[in-house]
Amino acid sequence: MNAYEEKVLEELKIWEIEMCKRPSLWNKATKSVQTKINEKIPQKVHDVITGSMKQMIKATLIGSKYTTKRTIKFTADLRERDYKFQDRLAFYRKTAAVEGAGTGAGGILLGLADFPLLLGIKMKFLFEAASIYGLDVKDYRERIFILHVFRLAFSDPHKRKEAYENVVHWKETITKFPEHPNSLDQLNWQELQQDYRDHIDLIKMLQMVPGLGAVVGAYANYHFLDDLGQVAKNCFRWRLLTDEKNKRNIIKKHPY
Template structure:
């Protein structure tokens, strides 16, 4: 490892501690509140999120909707990849903020439209981020990895350690899945979409409040992409460094 990679490795060890620590009392309290919130949200909203999640997962595994070219050469240094990701993340955060402000200003109907639109922005970012760190996003197995990165970013604090281990022990995790995408229905997308809903429900409900929608929508979407960017970068950094270590 060079000096920069050693610095990043230390950062990743601190990140591992953060990802694997036990849920706090606050996490446990908010989980109870979130359950009550879910019960009060109109079924139409739940249906939109569920349908959007299922479509996104299918498109991720078997579609060409998010396919992108590798934007960084395979032999590029980690620092170069990190700089490229920072540049692209800034673009996606602005895009998400504009989209959130626009749909937030339009009331409930446009607010509902924000769910699939924001999902699309997040997945396009993840595919581009994966390509920056050298993953072949046309590979079915790498697409499953991308879904696991997404799951970790929006995981329930009580499930975060498990989600984290699925990512860092990827060579073992991938054996749990079939060799081809034909068995897509075997994937447990229900848990993934429920965790995602729990993560975004409260703030996105505020987005539908008249007078607050545009401000909340822009702020929420910007920070959702910021959080996703941090998790994605660390996951892909981990892959790069671990694979380099195995080859050396």
């Protein structure tokens, strides 16, 4: 292991502390308010939103696996992968900001359209990031890993430690899913959509306010992608550094 990889491991230890720390008083207060709001929403509404988000994500997963191209050599070192990742993250942050500004300037109707558009940008980014770090995004098991990365990035602070452990103990987590693409149905989709909505709801409501929409939309989307990027980078770094068996097999099959 070279000096750069040793440095990354130290960064991953700090990240682990961040992911596993207890929720703050602010997190607890916010959760209490969000829980009361969600309890007042009829279950039928939750079911509709959950079904819509499930279909949007599954459609994105199916589409992205065919449009994502490998952009870096199999034998590239971690430093090179990190550099490529930062370049693509910058691109997607700008893309999300432009999309947020455009939909935010259009009022309530276009503001509502921002939800599926931003979700699509996030999923496409995760597929490309996974490819940069050597994951085979055509493998449905890796697509499940990508979903766990997404869940960790937008998880409820009270559930973040569990979401983190599902990622770092991936070999155990993946055994819970049948060896079939339909294993995506095993995910708790309502919990996923509710945590995601709780994470973005407040600022997205501000995006629909006349006169503020464009500015708020651009700022919010930029930072949502940045937050997702930091979590994704560490998840994929962890996979690359810990899955030594897979790493050796890749180099053996593609010695160039």
